[in-house]
Amino acid sequence: MNSQTLRTAALASTLAAAGLTAQAATIGLMAPLSGPQALVGQDQVDGFMLALEQLGGKLGGQATTVLKEDDQLKPETGQQIVRKFIDKDKVDAIVGLSFSNVLMGSLPRLAGSGTVAIATNAGPSPIAGAQCKPNLFSVAWQNDGAAEAMGKFAQDRGVKRAYLMAPNYQAGKDMLAGFKRFYKGEVIAEVYTQVNQPDYAAELAQLQAAEPDAVFVFYPGGMGINFVKQMSQAGLKGKLPLYSVFTVDGTTLPSLRDAAAGSISGAMWDAALDTPENKTFVAAFEAKYKRTPSEYAATGYDAAKLLDVAMRKAGGDAKKLSAAVKAAGSEFKSVRGPFRFNNNNLPVQNYYAFEAVKEGAKVAMKHVGTPLTEHADAYHAKCALQ
Structure with a gap:
């Protein structure tokens, strides 16, 4: 063992003796990051990562790793990525989920897994209605x-x-x-x-x-x-x-x-919107990325802020995370002004x-x-x- 491994092992042993576990979170972030819609996907990623940086790299107090994947705006590619996130990476939540056609292609796998999924761009009508799912949310809009x-x-x-x-x-x-x-x-x-x-x-x-x-x-x-x-x-x-x-x-x-x-x-948002949260967000985004954010950056940013509240409420219990996200929708401060989740897990805004x-x-x-x-x-x- 090298010295770093020994220190890690010692920390784990101390935590175990105290009856605690060292918690960390993994988020899968899927968006179109190539092709004509890459600017839409990149803004979602940049908004999410800015909020995570402001939160000290933690969501709900847990050190957080973000796995980024490019769905290329292809439903079949999106399905492969979602399977990887759920089956191999064992992510705590999936964010992004691309355009409506990509999201709908992955809906059966998402629904069957129970993994919390938060769309930052899509809000197709089927998931707002009869195909709504308790673990699927949109922090963006219904289309x-x-x-x-x-x-x-x-x-x-x-x-x-x-x-x-x-x-x-x-x-x-x-x-x-x-x-x-x-x-x-x-x-x-x-x-x-x-x-x-x-x-x-x-x-x-x-x-x-x-x-x-x-x-x-x-x-x-x-x-x-x-x-x-x-x-x-x-x-x-x-x-x-x-x-x-x-x-x-x-x-x-x-x-x-x-x-x-x-x-x-x-x-539902623009950089011109006059709310305290929005002014703070726009100034921070422009300082970091040297460009004005879009609504896609705003929804990515809000998704991280929402997850921070929800993961703290869930206390590390994956089974409680969906309910915690639903409740957190009425508690976190969105950059867009009024926000809450309706019964179908889509925004009222x-x-x-x-x-x-x-x-x-x-x-x-x-x-x-x-x-x-x-x-x-x-x-x-x-x-x-x-």
């Missing part, structure tokens, strides 16, 4: 929520004819359903495009020919950069109001700049409207409204959980 806020905002602004666009997967369908739930005007088209499609020339020509009063889109990450830039290049900026969710945000503004100016975004405005040489987001306050999703009554 429809921000879109519902934009539907209400467009309705309140008197938009009569709207054109809707999104990528063709579960979240895209949820977003458009959410917008239509609160928008009572005429939907003149509902267009679904390929996931990670780079060129929208044909769709933009169809959009222009339809002559709507406004367009509502959901294009996260690289898709959003391509769409908004091409919309501007097509001469539609300033002529056709753009309402969006997860399209113009902290991940895309540095690339979009002037192309985004004048657009309205719905979100505010949804805000932000406008991209020119401030000298840069474009920044400005809070222009709160269309929905302490809003519960449309599916929670279908969930059997209490």
